Amino acid sequence: MSICVKCGGRKLLCGLRRCPIEDRVAAFKIALRRSWGLEVFGSTPPAAVVGEAGWPAVSVYFGEPPDVFGEEARFYDDPTSMWGLPLEEIARRRSYMAFGVKRAKSPWELGELPYVYISAKPVDVEMRFAKAPLPQIRFDLFEKPMGPRAPLERARVVENPSVPPPLDRLIWDDVSASEAAVELYARGVDIYTIQRAFSLGLLGARHRRRLVPSRWGITAVDVAVGNWLAGRVRTLPEVGGILYGYGEYLDNRYLVAVVPGPLRFVYLERWQSGGEVAEILVKEDVRGARSAMDGGFEAARVALLEKLASMGRRGSVAVVRWIGEGYYVSVGNWQIRETVRRIQLRPMDEEYRRYVERVGRDPLDLLPRGRALTDFLS
Template sequence: MMRFNSKLCALCKGRKLLCGRPTCPILERFMAAQKVAKFVDRTDIFGSSPPSVFVGEFGYPRVKIGPLVPPVEGNTRHLDDPLRWEGRSVRDILYYRSLLVMGEMRADVDVRKSGRVLGEIQELAMSIKPVDSEVLLKRRPILKVLPSEFAPPLGPRAEMLRFELAENPKIPRKTDRVVEDELKASDAILRLYEWGFDEYYIVRLLSVGLLGLRPRLVPTRWSITAVQDTIGNFLRRKVLDYPEISHYELYFAEFLGNRYAVLLIPGRYSFELLEVWLKGSLFGSAEPEVLHDYENFRGIKGYAEETTGAYYAARLSVLEALDKRKRQAKILVFREITPAYYAPVGVWQIRVGIRKALENPVGRFETLNEALREVGRFLEHPLERYLAKSWLLKQRAQRRLDEFFGGARS
C-alpha cells in the first residue's frame, strides 16, 4: 500500500503538496478515473479486451479473477501492453488503465474446481490480439484501491454476473501445443520465451492456470516474478559459459522518475541491486535507506526480501543484454526513485529503464575507483552509503575502497 499521512493529506487536499511530491498521487488517480467515468458508469460493458486478465492474491486459495474489458472497440492493445508504453507519462498510463473495467469473481486456485466462465477467461488470455468481449456486472464499477508496485495499476471493478467472448480469440498454434503438452511450468515458460513470446503474454498464461503439470491459478503479482525469475535463471546459466568483459563499463538512464546506473565489472557473474526511495518519493522517508539484494554465480538464496519484484526485473534486463553480447560480468545496479515517480505503474518500467540505460553507455574505465567516481556524478543519494551497503564490493579488496574514499574526500 502507499504510505500516506492522513492528517497531512487532509490539510493539503492536494493543493499545497505538503508531502513534497511534484503532484498528488491521490488526485492524479481520481482525475484519471473522472476522465473515463462517463464511459464506464454502467453495468453492461462491451468492448475489445487488449486482451487482459487479472488474478488477485488476497484470500488465497480462493482468489478474485476476472477479465479487463474497456468500453472501446478496435485495437486496444496499448491499454495493457507495457512494451508499448515507452515514451508515455505516468498520467497516460493511469488513464489507459482506468479504461479497463474488471469483472470480478471468486475462484479456487485449483482450476479443476472452476466452471465455464474460467474457460472463457483462459481463451481470452491465450489470444495475441484484442477480443470483442462483454461483461455484465452486479453494480456499476468503482475504483477501490491505488496502484500496486508490482503489476500495472487496475481500473474500476465490480462483481461479475456474466462474461462472454463475442468473437473467436486468435490463439497461436504454438500456444496450443504448450498448453496441451504435459510440461512443468518452468519448461513451458522457457519454451514460449525461446519461441519469441513476450513475458507479459507468458504471465497471462501462467496466471490463469494454463501452464504446468498441475495447472493452478497464480496471482498476477506472483506470476510476473515467477516468469522473470525463471527466464533470469535460464540466462544466468548461459552467461556463465561466456568470456568475461575486460573493462569496467558504466551505463545510465532516467525513466519515469527513476534513475538507473548499471556498472559492469570484470569477473565471474554476480548481481546486486542497490535501491533508494529518495525523500519525497512515493515510499521515501526523511532519512532514506539503501535497500539491496544480491546473488553470486549460483543464484539468489530464497526471495529478494528488500527490493522484491524490482530485483528480478532488473536482473533479467541486464542478463538479456549480456546474453546478446555473449559476455559475463559482475553486475551492480543502482536505482534511485525520485518524487517524479508519484504513482507506481509496475515493474515493467524497471525492465524498460534498465534497457534504456544499457543503450546509453557513459564510458569504459581501467579501474573500479574511476568507475565509481563517475557513478557518483549521476546519483543524488551519497555514494558512500551505497558502497557501505554493497555486498558485491565487499567481496573485493578492502584496500581499494579505502583508496577510493581517501581520493573522494581529498
C-alpha cells in the same frame, strides 16, 4: 489520508506536483459515464490481474477500456506500448479501464476468458456486471492503479483469441510451469504473455493447475527465464573491461556496471523520501543463490542477462536503482525491465562523459557517498 482531507487536492500539502487522487477520480468519472451502467463493451488490452487474498481461491480482475477497440486498447495496459508515457497518463489509462471480478481456484472455472487475455491481439469482449462498478482509490508501491470494478455476471467474447501456437500447445501439455515458461521464451513468445498465462493457471501439470497471484507469477517467470539465460551466459567469454550504463524513467534512475569476472549480481535499491534514504540490497553468488527474493531485482536481472547474451559476454554485474518521490504510484515491475532493456553499456571513456553532460547529471551520484559501484562486487 487525513492530509488529503485537509488539502482537497488544491494545496498539494503532500508535496507532489499534482494530486494523484484528482487525476484518478477524473478517469473514474469518464469510465463510469461511458460504461452505460451494468454493461461495458470494448477490447481487451489485454489486462488481467490475479489477486492474492484467500489463495488458492482468489479474485481475478478482467479489464477493458469502455468503447476502445482494436490496437488502440494495447495502450491501456501493454508494457512495450506504454513505456515512455508519464506516470500520470499511465495511472489515468489504468483507472479508465473497467474490471469484472470473478472468484476461482483454477482456470477451468473461468471458461474462455483466460484464453482471451493471452491473445496476441486485442479481443472484443462485452462484459455485464452483477452491480454497478465502483472505483477504489489506493496508493502504494505494491498495487497498480485499477479502474472501477464489480462482480462479473457474464462475458460475451465477440471474436476468437489469437493464442501464439507454442503457447496453445503447452496449455494442453503436462510439463512443469517453469519448464513451459522457458520453452515459450526460447521460442520467441513475449515475456508478458508468458507471465499472464502463468498467473492464469494455463501452464504446468494439468491435474494441479491453479491460479497464481500476478505478483508471484511475474517474479516466477522472471526467475525461470533468468536462470535459463544465466546458464547460457556463464560459459561466454568475459567482457574486456568495465562497462557502465545509465537509464531513467518515472523518477526511477538506474546505474549498471559490468566488470570482468564470473557471472554474479549485486542489486542496490535506494528510496528517497524527504531527507531520508532507505536501502534494499540483494546479492546473487556465482552459483545463482540469492540473499533475498525481490521482484525488482529479478526484473532487472532478466533484462541484463538478455543484454549480456546478445553481446556474447559475461561479467559480474552491479545495479543501483534510485527511486525518487515522483514515483508515488506503482505501475509494476515492467518499468524496471523495460528501462533496463534500453540501457546501453559502454566503457567509462570520453563518450560516456559526453553522455553524462547531455543528461545533465552524473549517474555515479546515485551511489552512497564514498562508495564506487564496483565496491559492491568486492
